[in-house]
Amino acid sequence: MPKRLIQKVFKLRRDVGLHFYMSNFFFKHVLRQNKKVTWAVHHTSTVHHPEKIIRGKNIFPGDSPGNYIEASNGISIGDYTNIGPNVGIISSNHDPYNNDLHIAAPPIKIGKFCWIGMNAIILPSVQLGDFTIVGAGSVVTKSFTTGYCVIAGNPAVTIKHLDKSRCDQFSKSKL
Secondary structure, three states: OOHHHHHHHOOOOOOOOHHHHHHHHHHHHHOOOOOOOOOOOOOOOEEEOHHHEEEOOOOOOOOOOOOEEEOOOOEEEOOOOEEOOOOEEEOOOEOOOOOOOEOOOOOEEEOOOOEEOOOOEEOOOOEEOOOEEEOOOOEEOOOEOOOOEEEEOOOOEEEEEOOHHHHHHHHHHHO
16 A cells, blocks of 8 residues: 555654654553553653643644653643654642642643754743744743744743744745
């Protein structure tokens, strides 16, 4: 059977090889790792509370190696956002007096067409606007709701503003 027909029948992504889906099946259904996740996840990634993740178009949190996604307070990720390897998205902190409890916080919101670089960490309550690029190794402790920027560092700060008209022109070509 031709490869494209298999992709269409089983609704597989064209940019991901069949090996990814086979290993996903093994780890999810045989070893029961990330068993509640309804999309393909890399076997080295962990997704907690996937039912509290709202995903836009073409978003598969945890498909990169080594991701840690904890969504107990909720996470919303906009269309066409890229999440690099070893990224941590953490929606709640532990209670400082009782490590068994988590502190309630507003959900994390990540806009459309964002790019989160390798080893970045996004902490509870953070909101990132559309076209926000998070530099590799950054720790995002506060919100950047206006978007159209590059942020980096620990804690992350704006290091560059993006041309909004060019970003909007690009987004229209994707939609």
